[in-house]
């Protein structure tokens with residue numbers, strides 16, 4: 466049995482005229498995240514952590530933002546493809562821990578929906594995934610509300 470660890474980090478800028486999608490949840494807010502896909506920064510960090518654990522680079526390499534087929538795409542679909550890569554290499558998720566850093570809006574009410582969306586895609590039970598949300602005490606770009614950042618750490622276990 467082999468275990469592999471991976472880390473993912475992502476940032477997207479908050480702008481007017483975009484939806485705010487985090488963990489596949491559509492969150493009411495005056496601003497949304499800018500990006501080629503739906504800019505779901507949490508799902509991107511998680512996918513990057515999985516790719517990192519598999520030594521397969523990052524989501525920019527697998528889903529280039531120059532490719533029109535990924536324009537506006539739900540990042541849950543990208544995560545699904547990454548999970549298929551993971552299973553194809555004989556690994557499954559042992560657990561994942563994620564932190565979203567956002568000054569606003571309050572994310573706690575939406576954590577159950579994010580959990581459900583991500584657990585469904587990962588094919589894991591809710592005791593394998595943890596999502597935390599924190600502000601950055603008005604410090605830095607997240608604290609000024611200019612963007613949202615997310616970190617993810619995953620542990621994978623080989624299936625034999």
Ligand code: MG
Nearest residue numbers: 475476506509
């Ligand atoms: Mg991203």
